[in-house]
Amino acid sequence: MSEIKETSTNFANKLALADECLEAYASNIIGGQWTLVICSWLLNGKLRFGALKKNLPNITERMLTLQLRKLEENKIISRTVYAEVPPRVEYELTPIGYALKPVIKALESWGDEHKKLMNEPQEVSGSKN
Amino acid sequence: MSEIKETSTNFANKLALADECLEAYASNIIGGQWTLVICSWLLNGKLRFGALKKNLPNITERMLTLQLRKLEENKIISRTVYAEVPPRVEYELTPIGYALKPVIKALESWGDEHKKLMNEPQEVSGSKN
DNA sequence: TTAGGTACTATATAAAATGTAAGTAATGAG
DNA sequence: CTCATTACTTACATTTTATATAGTACCTAA
Structure with missing residues (x-):
């Protein structure tokens, strides 16, 4: 960043x-480290800063802020500030953000397959390529 | 890397x-910078090192090598060396590599939509969120 | 006056990814 | 012997991305 x-x-x-x-x-x-994870949480509906933070246990506030800003710049999420004290800010996917769903699903299903493949025991006696 | x-x-x-x-x-x-581009070239069939290099005009040999190695480690491509001089090495997608096709297609179509959206003129008179 | 909650910002630093430039091996052509 | 070709490898420099740590502003409640 x-x-x-x-x-x-x-x-x-x-x-x-x-x-x-x-x-x-x-x-x-x-492609950022947290981007897709944030989006996949938001696929279930709007969340506030603090809630995202809880769902992404190891993220620092700075990283979360940066990621959210980038996402906002790219019009993937929208940011709504409520003029309250203490402050409340909600993040929600935009239409193009929700349009990421098939991408995320494709990645998940490919990732699942790939993970299984990588966990399979290796062929020991070299039979084929 | x-x-x-x-x-x-x-x-x-x-x-x-x-x-x-x-x-x-x-x-x-x-998620690497060149990974998906390499894969999308290989979707059309096997290619040798030099051919990949030509198709990825600005990539350095070092980056190409690193990316191919990583891809190979992850079993996404296979590498075949022919014992010739000058050497010939061919790269081809494995089944799990070819399985990336829907992912790539999903990304392409989302990217296309997103690009159009970002190129649209901005709404000037602030009407909505 | 002080503490507390929320959503940040500032600055520094560490780590990872990418780029530059040069070199290697093998062999056949000249 | 020298050069060209191909697919690398190595050492090093730079750029990009991520983390750590410490603040800030605002109002409320005690």
Whole structure:
């Protein structure tokens, strides 16, 4: 997080890839460490900052804030502030945010398959590729 | 890439997340900058190192090697070396690699929608949230 | 006056990912 | 012997991302 250097090769590469490859584009947006987890919690409905924090046990407040900001910038979530004391802020997926559902489901089901595969015992006597 | 520090909080968090969240698990595996692009090229059939390099114009050999190694470790691609000179190495998706297709398609279609949304002109006169 | 809750912000630092530049091995062509 | 070719490897530098720790503002209730 923090600043990105718009003169770096890395940055240029990301732009170029995102430009010609929709999956790279998408991956740039939702590829952060906490992004998808936050979204999958929000799929069940709006949550406030503190609730998200509880659901993501090891996240620091700073990381949560940064992730939420990025998500907001990308119009994936909306942020509603209630002028109360103590403050209350609610986060909710936008339509395009809810549209992530099939992506998340696809990832989950692939992840499940993959995890099983990786836990399988190895073939010992080398039979095939 | 390079070494990961198995004592870091980051590492612990990733493990914990991957453990309870399949989408975080999947995202850890295919979330690299080039991973999905490589896979989407390979969806059309096996390719050799040099061909991949040509298709990914700005990638360095180092990055390509690292990504391919990681993909191989995760059993997403297989690597076949032909004992020729000059050397020839072919990469091909494994079954679980080909199983990424729906994930990639879901990402592409979401990315497409999202991109359109972000390119839309902003609403100027603040009407709604 | 002080403590307490909520949602942050600021600053520093650590770790991970990516990039640059150079070199390696094997062999056949010239 | 030298060069070209291919698929790497290595050492190092830079950029990006994540974490740690400590604040802040606001009002309420004691």
